[in-house]
Amino acid sequence: MSTLKRLTQPRYVLAIGIAIVVAVNLFPFYWMVLTSVKPGTELFSNPPRFFTTMPDFGAYVRLIESTGFLTYAKNSVIISTGATLLSIAVSAMAAYGLTRFKFPGSKAFTTGILYAYTFAPIVVVVPLYGLFRDLGLINTYGGMILAYASFGVPFSMWLLRPFFNSIPKELEEAAFLDGANRVKSAWYVVLPQATPGIIAVSVFTFLLAWEDYLFARVLITDTNMKTLPVALHDLQNASLQDWPLLMAAAALVSLPVLLAFLYLQKYLIAGWGAGAIK
Known part of the structure; x- marks a missing residue:
């Protein structure tokens, strides 16, 4: 009892x-x-x-030797990393500006950015394809990075605003008294304080590009430029009976995401906690 x-x-x-x-x-x-x-x-x-x-473990050997899995993995890493870096760089500057400078229509601008993120990707993927075709960005890393960044920036900026809002402005004022200008105070004072939030948002922005299928399917027609979600879908269609091969590919695609969350969980917790404080 x-x-x-x-x-x-x-x-x-x-x-x-x-x-x-x-x-x-x-x-x-x-x-x-x-x-x-x-x-x-x-x-x-x-x-x-x-x-x-x-x-x-023969399925893993067949996956590496008989498919272009390593090439597709390289493409996914380059595109996802590039999109994350570009999104975080732009959104961090935008979030800092929106929290430190007030201008007419700032609230409407911020709300408009959030609404831009709510657009379904299927709505813009066709016109985006036409634009990228005219600019020669189809089947290029740059084109894919720009495509994912166009959706990553509104998402990242909206999430980063609370982190920058939680950093006391008095810290920057103290830096100004010591002779620092706006750029130095932002780089040496604000960004280090916002690092947990930036890491947390970077993880989600990276996953946004890592797991995407639609943009990669439409904007990539070259087999050697395929990303892992597209390759996994094609592998399923080509290997309906080879379940170990398909599951081996799915496990390797999921493993980096799982390891990233396990390694960065302390930053995620610290980031979301810091973003909740104003």
Whole structure:
């Protein structure tokens, strides 16, 4: 009875609830990795096996040797990183300006930026294709980076505004008294204080480009320029029966995102906490 009473205490109920939520969310990833290393005799066993004693990593070898997975991964890294850097650079300057300088229509401008982000990508992808075709940006890293940045900047700027608002203006005023100009005070005083928020927003901006399928499908026609979401979709259509190969590709696509969240979680927590303080 004492054990039952202990388990019904709020902290134990909360811990059990968290464990259940974590297990439910991690199980699909576990099953994906498990399927990628299962031998053929265990793939469709009935009842299904939730572990294997004979892991087979042949699907990963076939994925690397018989497909252009490494090329597609390189494309995704270059495009996602470039789009993130451009989005954060522009949105950080915009968020800083909106929080430090007041001008007529500033609130309307900020709201308009948020509305721009609410447009569905399918609405702009066709005219964007025509524009990029005329500018020669189809099948280029620069074109893809600009396309993702066009959606990443409004998103990033809106999220960064609370972080810059939470930084006391008195810190900059003290820097001005010490002889710093606006640029130096922003670079040496404001940006270091906003680093947790910038890292948090960078993660989400990176995922925006890393996981996108629509823009990559429309703006890329060269096979060697494909990104991972497009390659994964094409691999599914070409390998309907090769589930270990497909699951191996899906696991490798998901792994960097999982590792990034695990490594940067302290910055994410600090960033969102700092952004909530005004």
